Amino acid sequence: MTMKHAYNSFSQWLRRQYGTRVQKISINYPFSCPNRDGTKSNIGCIYCNNSSFLPEYTLNNLSITQQLTEGIRYFSKKYPTQLYIAYFQNYTNTYAATDKLFEIYKEACSHEKVVGLAIATRPDCINENIINILAEINKTKKVFVEIGIESTFNETLKLINRCHTFEDVEHAVKLLKKYNLWITGHLIFGLPYENIDSVIIHAKKLSTLQLTCLKLHQLQILKDTLLHKYYISDAIKVTPLSVDEYIHWIITFLEHLSPDIYIERFTSESPKDQVIAPNWNQIKNYHIAEIIRKKMNELNTYQGKNFLKE
Numbered sequence: 001m002t003m004k005h006a007y008n009s010f011s012q013w014l015r016r017q018y019g020t021r022v023q024k025i026s027i028n029y030p031f032s033c034p035n036r037d038g039t040k041s042n043i044g045c046i047y048c049n050n051s052s053f054l055p056e057y058t059l060n061n062l063s064i065t066q067q068l069t070e071g072i073r074y075f076s077k078k079y080p081t082q083l084y085i086a087y088f089q090n091y092t093n094t095y096a097a098t099d100k101l102f103e104i105y106k107e108a109c110s111h112e113k114v115v116g117l118a119i120a121t122r123p124d125c126i127n128e129n130i131i132n133i134l135a136e137i138n139k140t141k142k143v144f145v146e147i148g149i150e151s152t153f154n155e156t157l158k159l160i161n162r163c164h165t166f167e168d169v170e171h172a173v174k175l176l177k178k179y180n181l182w183i184t185g186h187l188i189f190g191l192p193y194e195n196i197d198s199v200i201i202h203a204k205k206l207s208t209l210q211l212t213c214l215k216l217h218q219l220q221i222l223k224d225t226l227l228h229k230y231y232i233s234d235a236i237k238v239t240p241l242s243v244d245e246y247i248h249w250i251i252t253f254l255e256h257l258s259p260d261i262y263i264e265r266f267t268s269e270s271p272k273d274q275v276i277a278p279n280w281n282q283i284k285n286y287h288i289a290e291i292i293r294k295k296m297n298e299l300n301t302y303q304g305k306n307f308l309k310e
């Protein structure tokens with residue numbers, strides 16, 4: 001009997017699809033965010049500190065092409081044959097005029113080693129015009145749209161000042177599916193007042209949505225964020241998860257999740273000097289993934305084990 005895979009791995013999908021290792025490469029473009037520029041709010045999500053996910057090569061005002069060239073030079077020392085996905089990660093990367101967006105995305109796709117484009121955005125910053133552009137690019141380079149979901153509970157979304165609802169997520173996913181685009185959802189575990197029962201409900205709601213892929217992250221309290229202030233003052237009760245608790249939550253979540261959804265990541269890796277809590281000693285995503293896989297095999301469990309059982 002062949003052993004079931006613990007979970008449906010996105011990196012293995014990439015390898016099957018492109019026949020080699022594929023690396024995401026972060027591109028920094030000065031987009032803004034409606035949750036910071038006053039359109040929705042001017043304070044942002046309470047945990048947001050965008051500088052925590054900018055690699056060094058994106059910080060020198062380089063053009064998109066220069067950032068890609070620098071990034072590819074850096075990574076190809078170790079993996080000369082690998083391919084790349086240009087990744088617009090920080091802020092809201094569909095928040096600009098559609099002509100401008102097309103120009104930006106086309107430049108990122110023009111590098112011969114770039115096989116795809118990943119675009120992180122908010123569910124309320126997706127509309128039919130933008131999707132038309134993405135669908136056009138998707139004809140030649142694979143487009144991965146990453147939507148910040150964070151929680152499936154509107155009370156939590158309000159508390160963390162996301163300034164969108166879960167219904168906005170449902171609407172964005174419906175539009176993207178109409179054009180057959182890849183949809184990756186982003187979810188945070190450990191948000192205030194959520195617990196292991198919350199993650200089971202997340203799994204059920206997200207399975208119904210039929211996302212293509214998911215990125216899971218632990219809540220991190222980063223320096224100089226509103227969450228940091230609340231954490232110090234106890235204005236909002238935040239209990240950072242230990243690695244063991246987090247792994248338990250992840251496994252439970254995966255058991256209730258549709259086996260068709262790919263899993264791309266399990267952790268955030270912010271710079272050490274910016275993380276107030278939890279202190280996980282800079283554990284890497286691949287290490288957590290290994291622990292999860294091993295533990296799930298020991299427990300003889302797998303993604304989707306409890307899917308549709310209740």
Ligand code: SF4
Nearest residue numbers: 033035044045048091
């Ligand atoms: S939507 Fe993203 S960029 Fe905007 S405030 Fe929230 S975390 Fe920050």
